[in-house]
Amino acid sequence: MQVNIGIKQAHLAAVSHSLGKILADEFILYTKTRKAHWCVTGPDFHNKHLFFENQYQQLEEIIDDMAERIRTLGHFPPATLKEFLSLTHLTEMSREKNDGIGFIKDLLHDHESILIHLRENINDYATAFHDAGSSDYITGLMETHEKMAWMLRAHLE
Template sequence: MQANIGIEQKHLAAVSHSLGKIMADEFLLYTKTRKAHWCVTGSDFHSKHIFFESQYQQLEEIIDGLAERIRTLGHFPPATLKEFLALTHLTEMTREKNDGTGFIKDLLHDHESILIHLRENINHYGTALHDAGTSDYITGLMEIHEKMAWMLRAHLE
């Protein structure tokens, strides 16, 4: 059954597809953060291990929220690794050294990349696609990423 929530079906499809791309980015960042949690080494292992865990838990909530938003709009979210890799604009992490600083720099770069993408699309959802709800949702998501990026950046100062 189609969602009848005051937004044209073509706009619901466009928003859902766009959110699927964001979800793919989030899933790849989640996976990379999990890798950092599992693979970090060094004298600061314990603190970084716990820090990365808190970050991937936040990303897990973001992913679930995006999937639920897409379902609210009457569509199905991407849900396979193949779909995520096809939709994401991020790259998989390939590291030879498993130091905390290296992981933090990589993850910070991805958070900032996601932030730029979110900022570029906030107004598009509200104006061109007539979906103020998703525009508001993306604003909240952007604020979460800003805080997560700040936490990563603080480790580098």
């Protein structure tokens, strides 16, 4: 059944496709954060193990909410690893060592990259596509990533 919420079908499709790319980024970041949780080494292992667990749990919620937002707009989210890898602008490869600081630097870079991408879309969703709801949604998402990035950055100061 077609969604009739006061937004043109073409705009719903465009926003859903854009949100699908963000979902792909979130899934890649989630996977990398899980890797950090599983593979971190060093004298601060326990601390970082718990820290990364908290972060991947937040990302897991974001992923579910994002997929549901896309469904709310009447479209299906990407949901396979192949789709995520084809849509993401992140790399699944780590650039640093398997210690707490290495993972933190790598994950911080990805959060900041997502933040830039979110900021680039906020106004377009509201003005070009007349979807204030999705604009508001990614504004809240941006604030969540800002806090997560701050938590990562604080380990480096």
